[in-house]
Amino acid sequence: MLKNFMTQDALAGVFRKQQFPFRFPPAANRAAWSREGSRFREVSFPLYLKKAEEILGKDYAEIYPILKAGEFFSYVRTGNRRIFETSYFTRRSHLALFCLAEAMEYRRRFLPAVVEGIWQLLSEPVWYLPAHGYYRENDPMPRFDLPRTDLFCAETGATLACVVRLLEKELTAESAELLTWVREFCIERVIVPVEEERVHEWWLDGLNNWGPWCASNVALTAFTFLRDQPERLARLILKLAECCDSFYNRYAADGGCDEGPGYFMVAGIRLMLFLDLLNTYTGGSCNWFYTQEKFRNIGDYIAKVHLTGPWFACMADSVAKFDRLNAGLLNHFAELSGSARLKSFAAEAAFGFQPRGTGGIPDRFSEKGTFLHLVLLDELAQIFWAPDPAARGSFPGEGRTVLPDLQFYLFRQNPEKEEPGSILCIKGGHNNENHNHNDVGEFELFFDGKPVIIDCGATDYTKFTFSERRYENRFLNSSGHNVPAFNGVLQAPGAEFAAGHRELLADGVAIDIAGAYPKECGVTSCVRRAVLTAEGVVSIEDTVSGKGTISVELPLYCAVKPELTPAGIEISGMRLKLRGIELERLEEIPLEDVRMKLSWGDRLWCIHLQTTIEKSGTCRLEFQPVS
Template identity: 30%
Template sequence: MLSDRYDAEIVKEVLLSRENYKPFPTSEDRSEWCELPQNLKCFWINKGESRLNYSWPTITATQYMDFSRTGNRVRYDTVLLDRRQDLASLVIAECIENHGRFMDDIVNGIWCICEETFWGIPGHGYMMRRQDPLPDVSDRIIELFAAETAALLAWTCYLLKNKLDTMSRMICERIHFEVKTRILDPYLQRTDFWWMGFNQENMLNNWNPWCNSNCLMAFLLLEDDQQRREAAVVKAMHSLDKYIQRLDPDGGCEEGPKYWIYAGGMLFDSLELLYGATNGKLDVFQEPLIQNVGRYIYKAYIDGSFYANFADCSPKVNVPADLMYRYGLRIEDARLSGLGAIELKKKREKSTFVQFSIMYRQLSAIFHYSEMEQYIGESPYLRDTWFAEMQVMAAREQEGSSDGLYLAAKGGHNDESHNHNDIGHFIVYCDGSPMIIDPGVGTYTSKTFFSERYSLWTMQSAYHNLPLVNEAQQLAGRPYEADRVHYHQEATMASITMNIAKAYPEAAGITSWKRAFKLIRDSNPYIEIHDQFQLTHTSDDITLVFMTPHSPQIEGIGSIALQDVNNHGLTIRYNEELFAVSVDTIILDDEVMREAWGSQLYRIMLSAKTAVNHGDSIIKISK
């Protein structure tokens, strides 16, 4: 899409020089900074003031080694990422106020970061050729946060260069040296980083656009040699093409809405950088695939901060308002821009504060703030959504509103990026409130991405809304998949059917398990889950699982009520002749899980009363 259309000769003709590349006003270009709304100025100056006379936290060797010793990814990562976010806040505060009072703290922050042995996190040290509890300073790998750090320092130099040079010319020279040594040179010289896609295309995920976009920023802002700038742009386009080629035509993000921020969202950042650095000459925003990638995020939207959260995704996702707004404008989609405007109006000034240290997004959010405040757009509440490649459907009672029932269900396979073993899984919301849920994912540790991943309960099919048969759960891997998947929708109904038998091991003894989901839109709307199964031998070890954040109330024979604190609720009806009901309480001790759901979740289990070798059951869910 990129490299075939825009070859090296075209790049040479259209790429702006560093001197002519002016994506945002520097601290000396005062008019746009001075015109920012007063409330926004106060928000960022207050953030800067909270770090005046700041004692930058130390990062020690043993802190880094904590990951290899305990598997903990939080203690070291938090200090490293806070350093970057604090520097970004100080830089923006200085650009807004322009009195120089934040400069000493900015210089200290720059110096601290430049002194770090490795700009990445310990969990990504596996990329180094020599494995050790400490990073190898001679092996300059580029991973997510090393690339992000380079971009942050590049933006700092771009915005404040004259002020920094007045204090000492060594500051920006140090930034140039460190970024060149750690990022720019390795980016041009090496092709073996897996995320580039030149050697391992099948592994590509959000790392590709995430790393490429930040490396591009560093080149565009810091590199003086125009030939090296051109070479970086050409290489980035080739690498991004590897990622784009494996995207689903309908734009589905198998990593879920949270990772769309760093997958489809970072792809947009990369394309926007190429667009801006060439005065719009490199432009693929009218391509249907690129437009569909953007539209994914509102197709996965439920209500408030809730999104359909399959894979490693929490139910509540803070999608950057400005990212959705700008993406929507670029592809002329008023729903996408409208969702961005909704997000801004919910969070006001806080919407310009972007997770990690993505200065590009923070600057863009700041300078689009007033524009977004006035934007209306179109409703993001789609009635029906279908992603054919991922085999994910979503349906709600009515277009344009979160009132009523919402159903999302999935087929797919168990080798997706950030996979959970969840073929045939579903979620149900009522009036925008979660009722039957996907628990999401806990705090990342060393187990999350390596051989022990499926020892974590959040990844297991037993804690998704799925059958358990003969104590056997679904297994991970590409062969474990849904079969004969069919989707259908019309005005009065949306449905998906599939056979999920292949998702289970032979020990489960499942010959066939046809699972069908329907949302019926009539005068009394309801959701139906229809299971028809055939086993290799008779068994009474058959259980249907339903996960919920609300204490289930057994109302009577064959009826379970769920209700939230705002009195939104629904009733689950089942055949009491077939199933006995029980409830497990799952105490949540993980901070990420508690933030999403509170102190506990509940696992409703409908267990077979008698031994059978086949069965046919219907669960009905209604308000």
């Protein structure tokens, strides 16, 4: 498809005629940056400027923290990623913020800080993360002879490309030679490793979100710094197009992102950004791509897995809660795909999913007064591609959402009302999905906008997260999810460990999850039946069959402390009644993990249930709204 859309010679011919205008107005275009009438600008510009002013008053050593060798080495030595990455992303975030502030105010007040930020990035030994380098055995310094373009090397190139495009006139007045350095560093560090591939860049195979994420950023870097080399540019762009083609072809027809909602903004959205660049700079040659149902489904996915308020179905290595989705990127995808659903969702995202008539545009910097990762390209999209607030509520809600390929099912009691009532979701799938958690059969339950039974989500990434030791982490294996263990045996990783027969019911779904477990668990069938009634009652029923005596242990994770009452277990306005299974204990789980605390605060609770079945039996959980 994409890789064959044009020959290299033809593409180079198109590029020879191109001026490659930036996708967003440069700061010198004061009419564009001063335009009034956008509520987003009226509210957000003062927030950007206020934050930039706060940071500008600090010492440069604090604004652009030193990247220390010991912190880089800690990845190999201890497995810690956060200590280095915090400083790394802070440097880039502050550079992006100062660029935006200068473009908004245009008084050269922030320009010295922009120059300093560029200087600091040019001074870094490498632009990729420690977790993504190539190493010799027992040596924490990455190999000099094997440079690579990882996610954030590519993103650094794209950030510098945006800095140059946004403030080229102003930076040239400061130092034209500085821009030469930026160009040469970006070509050498971002583009050449992709061209030469001393070691094959596996992301070029389009296996997961790395493909379009890297490709879109490398493309933006190339369209900025290889504008005068059309043949070289064409060769590179076709290579990146083949990568995105592979990624797209691997995507299921229903548009489901098996990496989870938390990865959508760096998966499906990045595919859209690559296509947007390619289409813009080839005179609309990819317009046909936008009309495909699958492309529209990829964008609609994020709206389909939205639960309520800031909460999303917490699949794979996703976080559960994010109220600052980039509404501009979502809106642009909607405009390209023609999706009314996504356009309405983008407008809700612009207001932080708050009820209509309350609140306003969320402060993007209110998370404990700081931010970790501000991307200049994304913020420009947030400003110039912002949705029309009038689109809010224009797409009707759905009582039942089904993604058949992803095997994700979502049921709502009140799909078109402000009071959401009960919301139930459950997944089937297999245990070789990207960022897999061995969680076939996992369900989540919300009531009136509050979490009742949750998927805990992923923990901070370490050296071991993507190693053979991945499933040693409680929250990355089935013991950290709302699925049973049989005779002490958990689900196993691998595509062969998968959901079996599935049946859509009038008010729910039934999934046989026994295939996700090794045979030694002793179970031949476990049909999990998940039902939501019109009255908001949710039942989860596991019908188990196997050999001999089967012990069943079922954990249920909660974001608030369950209250044990004579009438049942009360959680967030719902009462849990048990049949065929008993409460064994209630566990309080203090949280130290930074990533999990962003969604859940300082602690979680786990309701441990257990029973014993002779050959076959049924366990039933019934959640009733407390009147």
